[in-house]
Amino acid sequence: xxxxxxxxxxxxxxVFCTSCGQNQTNGPKDTIRSEIKDIGPNxxxxxxxxxxxxxxxxxxxxxxxxxxxxxYDARLPEGQGKSFTNLTSKLGQHKFQxxxxxxxxxxxxxxxxxxxxxxxxxxxxxxxxxxxxxTTTEGLANNRVTSIYEDKAGIIWFGTGGGVSRYDGKSFxxxxxxxxxxxxxxxxxxxxxxxxxEDKTGKLWVGTRGDAFVYDGKKFTTLxxxxxxxxxxxxxxxxxKGTIWLSGYNGxxxxxxxxxxxxDGSTFTKVSERGAYAIIEDKKGNIWTTxxxxxxxxxxxxxxxxxxxxxxxxxxxxxEIRSGKAFLGLSEANDGSIxxxxxxxxxxxxxxxxxxxxxxxxxxxxSLDTKQSVVIWxxxxxxxxxxxxxxLGDGAGTGGVDLxxxxxxxxxxxxxxxxxxxxxxxxxxxTIEQKFDDPGPHNKLxxxxxxxxxxxxxxxxxxxxxxxxxxxxxxxxxxxxxxxxGNIKVTGNLTIEGITKxxxxxxxxxxxxxxxxxxxxxGTLTLDRTEWGIDSGSEKHFFKSGNAIxxxxxxxxxxxxxx
Numbered sequence: 001x002x003x004x005x006x007x008x009x010x011x012x013x014x015v016f017c018t019s020c021g022q023n024q025t026n027g028p029k030d031t032i033r034s035e036i037k038d039i040g041p042n043x044x045x046x047x048x049x050x051x052x053x054x055x056x057x058x059x060x061x062x063x064x065x066x067x068x069x070x071x072y073d074a075r076l077p078e079g080q081g082k083s084f085t086n087l088t089s090k091l092g093q094h095k096f097q098x099x100x101x102x103x104x105x106x107x108x109x110x111x112x113x114x115x116x117x118x119x120x121x122x123x124x125x126x127x128x129x130x131x132x133x134x135t136t137t138e139g140l141a142n143n144r145v146t147s148i149y150e151d152k153a154g155i156i157w158f159g160t161g162g163g164v165s166r167y168d169g170k171s172f173x174x175x176x177x178x179x180x181x182x183x184x185x186x187x188x189x190x191x192x193x194x195x196x197x198e199d200k201t202g203k204l205w206v207g208t209r210g211d212a213f214v215y216d217g218k219k220f221t222t223l224x225x226x227x228x229x230x231x232x233x234x235x236x237x238x239x240x241k242g243t244i245w246l247s248g249y250n251g252x253x254x255x256x257x258x259x260x261x262x263x264d265g266s267t268f269t270k271v272s273e274r275g276a277y278a279i280i281e282d283k284k285g286n287i288w289t290t291x292x293x294x295x296x297x298x299x300x301x302x303x304x305x306x307x308x309x310x311x312x313x314x315x316x317x318x319x320e321i322r323s324g325k326a327f328l329g330l331s332e333a334n335d336g337s338i339x340x341x342x343x344x345x346x347x348x349x350x351x352x353x354x355x356x357x358x359x360x361x362x363x364x365x366x367s368l369d370t371k372q373s374v375v376i377w378x379x380x381x382x383x384x385x386x387x388x389x390x391x392l393g394d395g396a397g398t399g400g401v402d403l404x405x406x407x408x409x410x411x412x413x414x415x416x417x418x419x420x421x422x423x424x425x426x427x428x429x430x431t432i433e434q435k436f437d438d439p440g441p442h443n444k445l446x447x448x449x450x451x452x453x454x455x456x457x458x459x460x461x462x463x464x465x466x467x468x469x470x471x472x473x474x475x476x477x478x479x480x481x482x483x484x485x486g487n488i489k490v491t492g493n494l495t496i497e498g499i500t501k502x503x504x505x506x507x508x509x510x511x512x513x514x515x516x517x518x519x520x521x522x523g524t525l526t527l528d529r530t531e532w533g534i535d536s537g538s539e540k541h542f543f544k545s546g547n548a549i550x551x552x553x554x555x556x557x558x559x560x561x562x563x
Contacts, residue, residue: 045341047147047278048329051101056339057087058346059099059109060329067096069109070346072357084357091117091131100148100156108156110145116158139172141165142191149196157204159193164206164215178220182229184210194234200242207233212248225250225261225268232258235289237279245287247276249295258295262311271316274304278330282338284308287316290327290340301327303340303349321349366519366561368406368425375401375427376556382539382548402431404456408519408561420488420509420521424460425559454497462502463491490523496532503527507557521559526552 044067046060056072069088088096088109098110109117115135134140142162149157158165163176181190189210197205204215205223212223212230223230233248244263250270251257260272260279275295280288285308292298302323310316322340329341338349344364348355378398385392406425410418466488491504507523528551530538537549 044326044343045329045346047098048331048339048341048346049099049101050331050333051107052105054334055101056331056333057099057101057107058329058339058341059096060341067094069096069099087119088117097146098148100150102150102156103154108148110148110158112144112146112161115140115143116145116148134167134172139165139174141172141174141176146193147195149198151198151204152202157196159196159206161192163191164193164196175215175220178213178215179211179222181210182222182224183231194232195236197236197238199238199244205236205238205244205246207236207246207248212236212246230261235276235279235291237281237287239281239287240285245279247279247289247291247295260289269314271314272306272318274302274318277328280330280332282332283336285311287311288330288332288338290330290342293320293323299325301325301342303327303330303338322347322354364410364563366408366410366563368403368408369560369562370403370405372558372560373403374558375403377401378554378556380550382550399432402428404428406559406561408521408559410519418511419466420461420464420490420519422461422464424458427457427459428455429457430455457497458495459492459503460495461490461492465489465491488521490521494527494532496534499532501531519561521557523557523559525555525557527555529553 044060045058047058049057049059051057051071054073058070058072060067068086071085071087073083073085087099087107088094091109092114094111095113096109097112100108100110102108105120107119109119111117115133115138118132118134120130120132135143140158140160141164142160144161145158146161147159149159151157154169156167156169158167163174163178166173166175176191177188178190184190187210190208190213192209193206194209195207199205202217206213206215206220207230209232210229212233213220214223215221223233228250230246230248230250233246236244236246238244242265245260246263247258247260249258250261250268257270258273258275259270260274260276262269262271273294274289275292276289277291278289282288287306287308289304289306291301293300293302293304300323303321305319305321307317307319321338324342326343327340328343329339329346331339333339333348335350337351340347340349346357348357376398377400378396380394380396384394404426406423408423409421411421466486486509488507488509489504490507491502493500494503503525505523505525507521510520510522512518512520529535530540530551535541535551539548539551541548
């Protein structure tokens with residue numbers, strides 16, 4: 001078919017293909033304020049630790065493929081420069097899970113894909129920073145490391161996917177399969193370590209995906225209550241009175257009963273149905289947790305505070321500070337503020353105000369991934385071709401065009417629902433190309449666009465309407481595996497060669513892999529090219545030409561954007 005048809009369609013479609021978002025806040029204006037300049041982690045914050053000199057260390061994957069560790073310097077006045085420093089940006093792309101600054105000032109970075117990195121804060125004679133990398137080659141039990149802990153003697157302990165590793169500064173000693181599993185008879189879940197802490201007597205408490213243990217330096221004892229082991233223990237903490245607090249499942253022979261337990265040295269008491277990913281005690285003696293409100297249903301989670309005056313009772317008073325889909329890391333800063341992480345970033349609570357260090361009034365920017373985003377145009381002749389009674393087709397042709405840059409703005413509300421609310425995308429008009437089914441040769445068409453004068457076209461979103469009962473939600477279980485989607489209708493202003501027109505098209509919005517910060521929009525726009533002055537070969541001139549190129553062209557879009 002004629003190349004004219006394809007080019008006209010292509011040019012028009014190319015120009016249109018862009019979409020991006022804008023933001024808004026859903027939290028109460030009097031209780032939620034935003035840190036606009038201090039940009040920190042933007043997705044999954046798994047662990048938060050206190051560093052030296054009042055610093056805060058924050059670790060967690062930024063998407064499904066890799067993550068980072070940030071340090072926040074609370075000594076810098078807010079609003080005066082960026083207070084967050086990415087400590088792992090030069091270590092490559094890894095899934096950083098935990099962080100620890102030991103008593104000597106060395107910083108340890110745990111990854112779930114590449115063992116442990118160690119930074120001594122000094123520079124080597126070569127000018128490089130003093131970083132060491134420990135893997136199974138150096139003696140680590142497993143390269144999947146989920147937790148780091150330093151005991152009173154300065155020994156560093158690592159919880160790995162293959163047991164517990166002890167490092168004394170010279171060599172590793174590994175503990176694997178300490179006891180036969182009491183519940184999960186198959187698999188190797190007792191070696192999948194979640195957390196390690198040392199109590200005042202020097203005993204180590206170890207939470208695993210399987211049974212929990214206590215290690216007295218000589219042997220491991222399986223932790224049981226009413227004859228049954230504690231399972232899937234993510235958090236263990238000893239308060240200043242010597243009471244142990246832990247969250248896990250117990251009583252599987254009767255029913256799956258998970259929640260928060262207290263141990264006074266002889267007896268376990270279940271004090272709450274709420275589970276905990278992390279547990280801390282603040283300076284006032286309150287107990288704080290992040291995790292599910294009901295361990296049997298992880299779709300609702302919260303930052304919770306157990307009041308100090310009520311801790312001795314079997315049902316302590318609980319205040320739910322914030323609820324959502326996934327609350328993880330937790331720590332208290334030197335000034336008494338509570339830092340906590342969720343699936344969308346890191347927050348600080350000072351007793352009155354929750355400061356969001358990434359959201360600007362509830363909205364987040366997603367940058368266009370130009371390599372994964374694709375725009376295809378399709379055009380055709382007005383009349384089809386026939387050979388006898390056989391239809392030969394309408395001469396449809398397709399082509400593509402490159403996207404230069406763009407942003408999608410996603411708004412999150414207090415229920416953690418996410419919505420596309422605006423954006424803009426720039427199209428490189430000089431890259432328009434046409435694809436032919438046959439190998440050619442083909443005649444080169446004259447340029448129909450003044451790409452020297454108008455090399456870039458733009459689409460700006462002005463309105464987004466939702467379908468599926470108005471819901472485009474994040475995964476309901478807070479995981480990073482689930483894909484959520486919603487039908488939407490996008491309206492915006494499309495500018496081609498200086499002419500701007502409003503257009504509307506249907507699309508599907510996907511949040512890929514749950515919390516990994518990837519948004520995908522699949523949409524189709526049908527345009528009348530003549531509205532932008534592209535009328536060569538138009539069907540409006542059909543009686544003059546005897547045949548014509550259809551005025552309507554379709555633009556098929558796959559827009560991928562990431563935080």
